[in-house]
Amino acid sequence: MSGLELVSKTRCFDGEVRKYTHSSAATNCKMTFNIFLPDIAISGKERVPVLYYLSGLTCNEDNMVTKGGAIPFVSKHRIALVTPDTSPRGVCVEGEEGDWELGTGAGFYVDATEEPWKANYNMYSYVQLELQQLVNESFSVDSARTSIFGHSMGGHGALVLALRNPGHYKSVSAFAPICHPTTSDWGRKQFSAYLGSNESDWIEYDATELLKVYDGPVLSILVDQGDVDQFYSSKQLQPSHLVVAAECNTRLIKLETRMQPGYDHSYWFIQTFMEDHINFHAKKLFEEN
Amino acid sequence: MSGLELVSKTRCFDGEVRKYTHSSAATNCKMTFNIFLPDIAISGKERVPVLYYLSGLTCNEDNMVTKGGAIPFVSKHRIALVTPDTSPRGVCVEGEEGDWELGTGAGFYVDATEEPWKANYNMYSYVQLELQQLVNESFSVDSARTSIFGHSMGGHGALVLALRNPGHYKSVSAFAPICHPTTSDWGRKQFSAYLGSNESDWIEYDATELLKVYDGPVLSILVDQGDVDQFYSSKQLQPSHLVVAAECNTRLIKLETRMQPGYDHSYWFIQTFMEDHINFHAKKLFEEN
Numbered sequence: 001m002s003g004l005e006l007v008s009k010t011r012c013f014d015g016e017v018r019k020y021t022h023s024s025a026a027t028n029c030k031m032t033f034n035i036f037l038p039d040i041a042i043s044g045k046e047r048v049p050v051l052y053y054l055s056g057l058t059c060n061e062d063n064m065v066t067k068g069g070a071i072p073f074v075s076k077h078r079i080a081l082v083t084p085d086t087s088p089r090g091v092c093v094e095g096e097e098g099d100w101e102l103g104t105g106a107g108f109y110v111d112a113t114e115e116p117w118k119a120n121y122n123m124y125s126y127v128q129l130e131l132q133q134l135v136n137e138s139f140s141v142d143s144a145r146t147s148i149f150g151h152s153m154g155g156h157g158a159l160v161l162a163l164r165n166p167g168h169y170k171s172v173s174a175f176a177p178i179c180h181p182t183t184s185d186w187g188r189k190q191f192s193a194y195l196g197s198n199e200s201d202w203i204e205y206d207a208t209e210l211l212k213v214y215d216g217p218v219l220s221i222l223v224d225q226g227d228v229d230q231f232y233s234s235k236q237l238q239p240s241h242l243v244v245a246a247e248c249n250t251r252l253i254k255l256e257t258r259m260q261p262g263y264d265h266s267y268w269f270i271q272t273f274m275e276d277h278i279n280f281h282a283k284k285l286f287e288e289n
Numbered sequence: 290m291s292g293l294e295l296v297s298k299t300r301c302f303d304g305e306v307r308k309y310t311h312s313s314a315a316t317n318c319k320m321t322f323n324i325f326l327p328d329i330a331i332s333g334k335e336r337v338p339v340l341y342y343l344s345g346l347t348c349n350e351d352n353m354v355t356k357g358g359a360i361p362f363v364s365k366h367r368i369a370l371v372t373p374d375t376s377p378r379g380v381c382v383e384g385e386e387g388d389w390e391l392g393t394g395a396g397f398y399v400d401a402t403e404e405p406w407k408a409n410y411n412m413y414s415y416v417q418l419e420l421q422q423l424v425n426e427s428f429s430v431d432s433a434r435t436s437i438f439g440h441s442m443g444g445h446g447a448l449v450l451a452l453r454n455p456g457h458y459k460s461v462s463a464f465a466p467i468c469h470p471t472t473s474d475w476g477r478k479q480f481s482a483y484l485g486s487n488e489s490d491w492i493e494y495d496a497t498e499l500l501k502v503y504d505g506p507v508l509s510i511l512v513d514q515g516d517v518d519q520f521y522s523s524k525q526l527q528p529s530h531l532v533v534a535a536e537c538n539t540r541l542i543k544l545e546t547r548m549q550p551g552y553d554h555s556y557w558f559i560q561t562f563m564e565d566h567i568n569f570h571a572k573k574l575f576e577e578n
Binding site for chain 2: 010011012013014017066067069071072226228262263264266268269271272275
């Protein structure tokens with residue numbers, strides 16, 4: 001059995017938003033996620049494409065479904081939307097609480113190799129392997145049509161997962177992602193803690209570095225960035241680094257980066273461009289092979 | 290001067306969501322509201338129509354703008370959206386806290402006549418007079434094109450304000466409104482406290498009773514009600530009473546009530562039908578006279 005426990009379900013946009021918990025082997029704790037299922041997936045009539053959304057620092061599984069404004073559009077295209085939490089919770093690791101940039105709410109989508117994190121802080125494997133296997137086995141989704149996107153730390157996560165698993169995702173997009181974490185405070189701080197001091201170990205979690213050496217099917221990437229985003233100004237995000245790296249790999253990487261004047265780092269920004277992102281993924285998810 | 294203090298502003302859907310506070314004479318305390326302004330209203334290029342949204346029990350000015358999903362649609366139609374709080378706050382009235390159905394978060398859009406409420410709990414005058422005057426004077430809106438809607442207690446408020454002020458609103462709509470509060474626990478409890486024991490004083494805050502005697506320009510009303518809404522089941526909402534009353538006044542009242550199968554009382558329900566409600570109001574707000 002899957003071990004999924006249904007916490008709640010609510011009808012919404014000709015489908016249901018459901019919250020589930022389950023025991024995770026990757027993180028050694030109970031994890032929670034939300035899933036929106038359109039009616040044709042609930043009835044089992046069709047296997048629908050599935051889109052994963054990874055949230056940013058301090059967020060949990062609820063931010064996107066509450067404030068992201070995605071559900072009208074995934075409903076329209078009949079796509080399942082999965083929103084995992086951003087870290088293990090309540091695992092009693094020293095240093096887990098008290099710093100919003102590390103530990104709880106700040107898993108950074110890596111598999112930790114260092115103490116005291118390595119028993120639990122394995123969000124890379126959790127999202128890429130365990131959660132997707134669970135979703136694929138438990139719901140009427142078509143695992144061959146999977147895409148991923150995210151915001152900030154979750155934008156980093158989405159890019160890293162897509163670049164490290166060529167062909168696994170039909171498309172990837174991000175709102176204000178951390179693009180070059182081995183060179184920004186957001187990244188260096190967490191990688192030092194979770195991965196240790198050997199910086200060559202960090203490369204496999206750095207979208208800009210991974211993009212340079214990406215080899216696989218042509219990958220379409222859409223990135224939106226607000227130009228009054230405080231974390232853009234403070235050089236935590238560095239979308240220009242991603243652009244430069246993509247220019248080294250134009251045969252395989254189709255990157256569109258859009259600067260959005262006046263927009264900040266918040267969910268107000270995210271929801272403004274949500275329809276574009278869902279349409280971008282829908283186009284790839286429903287493309288004839 | 291208006292005395293408006295800007296708390297925050299954020300770019301969103303080609304406009305801004307702004308939060309303001311101001312000292313209110315109606316409620317004798319500081320009140321807070323949000324307003325979405327499309328760019329043409331921010332620049333002062335055009336006076337845009339204005340739509341008020343009244344929230345339900347326990348809510349504040351944020352629920353709608355955070356979870357209602359209205360902003361893409363008011364932005365598209367270039368309408369200003371105003372979301373007031375649901376009661377005075379922090380006025381140190383005995384009994385104000387501790388009961389979610391009375392006091393804070395439960396102003397019920399009446400002008401209280403009873404102690405200890407009457408100095409502050411005047412949400413009818415606050416919304417109908419003070420707030421609208423303030424908005425009309427402070428922003429590039431066209432007061433001749435005003436509409437109103439709301440949810441639950443706020444649906445009751447929207448219907449009452451529209452029915453008591455013929456011609457003031459171009460249209461009114463509601464999600465799961467309390468339709469006949471003089472006959473349901475939600476209503477009788479609050480009216481007893483705020484208005485006293487003389488039930489004839491309650492009639493002027495009862496949409497079903499007001500609808501029977503409405504006299505004024507033809508009024509279009511749209512009501513959506515989920516059929517698994519627990520408060521519908523427990524007879525707090527009673528949309529059928531509104532339907533029966535409207536049948537007595539079909540010349541002046543154009544009521545469309547839609548039962549929505551499987552939907553509950555939550556913001557998931559509200560956001561599902563938000564586009565329909567905004568389109569309903571836009572049609573009336575932009576109608577040629």
